[in-house]
Amino acid sequence: VLLHRMKAHKVDYWSRLGRLRRSQWVLAWEKVDRAVMSGRIVCDTYLAAKARADLVKSKSYSLTQLARSQLETPREDISFESIPGYFKSASSLAYLTEHCCFDTFLVIKLMSKLQVLPLTKQLTALAGNLWGRTMTGARAERNEYLLLHEFHKAKFIVPDKAIYTSQRGAGATQQDGDEDGGRKTEGRRKPAYAGGLVLEPKKGFYDKFVLMLDFNSLYPSIIQEYNICFTTVNRPVRSDDNPDDEPDVPDSALETGTLPKLLARLVDRRRQVKQLMKDPKATPTELAQYNIRQTALKLTANSMYGCLGFTNSRFYAKPLAMLITSKGREILQNTVGLAESKGLDVIYGDTDSIMIYTNTDSIDEVKTMGLDLKREVNKRYRLLEIEMDAFYQRMLLLKKKKYAAIVVTEVNGQLKTKMETKGLDLVRRDWCELSHSVSEFALNQILSGDGREEVLDRIHEYLAKVGRETRGGLVPIEKFIINKGMTKNAHEYADVKSQPHVQVAKRMIAKGISVRAGDTVPYVICTDHTAQGPSKTMAECAYHPDELRQPGSGLKIDFEWYLAQQVHPPVARLCAPIEGTDAGRLASCLGLDASRYHVASAVADMQQHTMLDAQISDEERFRNVDRLFVRCLRCNRSNPLIGVALSKVGYRGLRCPEENCGAVLPAPSIGFQLTAAIQQHIRRYQEGWLLCDDPACQTRTRMLSVRREKCMNAECLGGKSLAFSDKMLYNQLLYFDRVFNYDRALKHTTDESLRGMLSWATRCRSAAPCD
DNA sequence: CTGGTAGGGGAAGAGT
DNA sequence: ACTCTTCCCCTAC
Incomplete structure (x- = not known):
């Protein structure tokens, strides 16, 4: 934009945007970065925020959103179409100008807040690549440079760099040589090898302590533990042999390889930096610097594994990646076996973690149990370490990768509780805020520790209120907005009809608003009463919030769709393990046709009763x-x-x-x-009241439920059901x-x-x- | 062009 | 009317 305006206004010295003097205009988008900005480090806070998505939890990465979530500063969103209007008067134009100036201020603040410069500098210093490239987020390249330096020092000849050809597709895939790495679509590849092990969760609500343990940086540790390196592992020649079998662990007599040595050094340096951070004389500035350094060291160590499995990497080594994940699965499985052999109840585990239901309310007992297990696990390995990660006072375990818990932490001898939510619809930006707030209410209730009856009463009542307020038009439009990212450019989608965000993106583009791969598109689902003829698909009812707000659009938010598709399913999933309510009941609270949800159980009930009638x-x-x-x-x-x-x-x-x-x-x-x-x-x-069905046990409780099916008495094998x-x-x-x-x-x-x-x-x- | 795999869940079309 | 498959998105690790 700047270049084009400079050209239009015949600005001299335009090339000073970069550090090379140029006389020929460079306007091609792809060349701007390297040619015009040569000698400068360009920090794009949009990319930086996305790269630090682990820290920045934002619905979208628009400046408005980031300013709100990161800087707690409100920013007025000026829509693209309204901009010409600001040129009508001097005062409105001045206002627009001020707005733009304020934006630049926000961008600088954001960069500072995200610590983009210090972090990328550290990462670059570690890897020995170009700082400017770290900015664009090329993780594989950083890794490549790190290994290049490392192998060069050790006097190795490194693999040639594959030359990137612009004509991707058939040729490149063929050259790949991996028959198993065939592409499913252009967008996503089929996995080339097996990854982490995820245990089948013992679903339900737990109201006594759950102990969570996990291995410290599992994959980097495995590389060191088993001396996994290009130089040590006997890899099959590519494309031949059986490339799907992972190689053997190298002989323990072998000298430590380059990769494990490098990781050991990274880990060691991080330990030193962390030690420095404990110094009471450290100033806040020093502490901040140390923290950035240890973060960079951790990120670098952790990104090593991923680059081994990356097909376009110079150091691509599928056998090594396979061996690492395979060892990871083995370690987790063995840990589960050990825990169970000690009589512990392993309820879940994912890649490097296990969760144990302790059946006790005493945190000290949990700690003893954890320390005991930790000691035994760590005895088995040279340097691999498991640690107690968290104590969950109560926990709702719904599915693999989907759970919520009340985490207890000790701060200065005082117990503090906090809710942690993983994977639930509640933490996904492709559910609207209305859905989030209702889910959050339900989850808070379920995890409150109050009695089942009160909890369900409050949820039912709340749903009824939500139904009334939604239909009454009392809920602001913002709460209906759904965000979805574009993984491709709009025209590259094969099936546009079923994708609301693509439909909306296409109309935005038609209006001149830039929407590209990686951008987030907001939309709302509307009713369209003008439409006769064939019924529209859900995607065709999707509109940009600005389209809805446009006077005279005739669009109305489809409240029934939201209640049935955005509010009900997530809440029903949360309540599924709770006795005493069901999808039908929740639906009727929301004012939805409950019969639709009864179908399955009603049919079963009917069959049961007609059978009883007959017999x-x-x-x-x-x-x-x-x-x-x-x-x-x-x-x-x-x-x-x-x-x-x-x-x-x-x-x-x-x-x-x-x-x-x-x-x-x-x-x-x-x-x-x-x-x-x-x-x-x-x-x-x-x-x-819940009753154990084992007559010898007779444990009776009114608690919200310990485990859905199992008797709360640890020694009893019986199940429990409503008395x-x-x-x-x-x-x-x-x-x-x-x-x-x-x-x-x-x-x-x-x-x-x-x-x-x-x-x-x-x-x-x-x-x-x-x- | 710009680490990996595992997994849930929505929408729609194909198949039964 | 039902299940199965495919595509898509986002998340956990």
């Missing part, structure tokens, strides 16, 4: 129900009401079965007592219905006088349903 007598089915006791108003004695067909019955209604009473039981009195009985049973269900389950409640209510079922009684009795009264009562009932 099981009423006596059998109602064996465990509570009978309905009705107190007579005259004699004040309670008797069970066995049913209209068997009770004392007359034309004026049911009578007290007491020998010397026989008073009519007034319908309103029966009704009142029936209602009370029903309410009592529903309460009993809601109290949610009064939903099926029992159903049977109880069915029994009450049966007691007053005239039609059924009529069918089953042969007593003529009773039949007469019953059919009379049936006729009365249809005339006056209340009685």
Whole structure:
């Protein structure tokens, strides 16, 4: 942009943007970086923020978003289309100018906040590459230089650098030679080898301590532990032999290879820097510098493995990468085996970590347990180390890579708690804020440690409120925005029809707004009442928030879609392990058609009940129900009401079965007592006592649930279930219905006088349903 | 052109 | 109407 404006205004010395004097204009986008800016280090805070995505958790990397999330500074978003309008008056133009100046200030602040210069300088100093290239984020190149220096020092001849050819595709893939590395699409490659091991989680809610342990930088440690290097591992000749078998671990007698030596040095230097940081005399400035240095050392050590598996790397070495991950899987598996052999309950683990359910509320007990295991694991390895990483006071484990927990940390002898959320929809930017806030509420409730009943009540109530407020239009538009990144340029997508962000991006581009691969596109889903004809796909209902805000657009946010597709599924997933609610119940709270969600279970229930109907007598089915006791108003004695067909019955209604009473039981009195009985049973269900199904154990608890299926008593192998389950409640209510079922009684009795009264009562009932 | 693999989950089309 | 497959995105490690 600057160059083009400079050219238009015939600005002299334009080439001073760089340090080389030039007379020929360079305007081609691709050349600007290297030719015009030669001798300068260009820091693009957009790229820098994305490169530090581990620190910067932002929905998008727009300046507005970053200013808000990183600098806590509000920035007005001026839409592309509105800019010409600012040229209409001097004051508005001055305003726009000021806005632009402020933007440059924000960019500088951002660079400073992200510590881009100090960090890239350290990384560059370590690797010995060009600083400017570190800025563009070429991790593989940094690694390449590091290894080049290292191997040169050791007097090795290094592999040739593959020449990059602009015509990618067929030729390059062929040359690759790896028949297994075939491309699925242009965008993403099929994995070329196996990676980390992820254990099948024992899903559920845990309300006692979960201990989390993990290996310190697993892959760099493996390289050192097993002396894995280009110089030590016997690699099969490429393309021949069986390239899919990982090579053997080198002989332990072999001299330490270059790669392990390098990593050992990095680790050692980091240890030294960390030691310096403990010096009480260190100034804040020094501390900041030390911290940057140790970060750079860690990043460099950790990026080594990834570059071994990178096909375009000069030091590409699939066998080494395979060997490393294979050892990683083996180590995790062995650790699990060791923990289980000690009687510990391993509930989950991912690549370099294991989680253990301790079944205790005492953090000291957990620590002892952890130290014990840690000692035994570390005994097995030379320098590989496992450490206690965290104590989870409560934990909700939903799926692989998806969980949330209350982390307890000790700060100056005081216990502090904090929630940690991994992988859930809640932490993904492709769910709208409304979805996030509802999920967050539910999660906070579930992890609050309060009783199951209160928790579910609050969630149900909150969902009802969300449903009302959403439909009432009380929720601001911002909360409906979904962000999705473009991995390709808009025109490169094969299937545009099903992708909302591509649809929106294409319209943005048509308007002249730049959207390129890597950018984030915001959109909202709208209803389109003007559309007749064939129903639109969801992607075709996606609009940019600016399109929605445009006066006269006629667009309206599709509240029902949001409640059904953005709010309900994530919350239902969170509540799935919690007894006492289900997708249908949650849906009906939101005001959605619950029947859709009942389908699966309702069908199963139906089958179960029709089966019972056919095979099981009423006596059998109602064996465990509570009978309905009705107190007579005259004699004040309670008797069970066995049913209209068997009770004392007359034309004026049911009578007290007491020998010397026989008073009519007034319908309103029966009704009142029936209602009370029903309410009592529903309460009993809601109290949610859980009972171990092993008769020898009989552990009874009302806790939110320890593990969904397993008895909380560690020594007991039994499962646990609701003492009064939903099926029992159903049977109880069915029994009450049966007691007053005239039609059924009529069918089953042969007593003529009773039949007469019953059919009379049936006729009365249809005339006056209340009685 | 610009480390890796594992995995969940949405949307839509193909197949049954 | 249902499942299976493919594509896509984002996340965990």
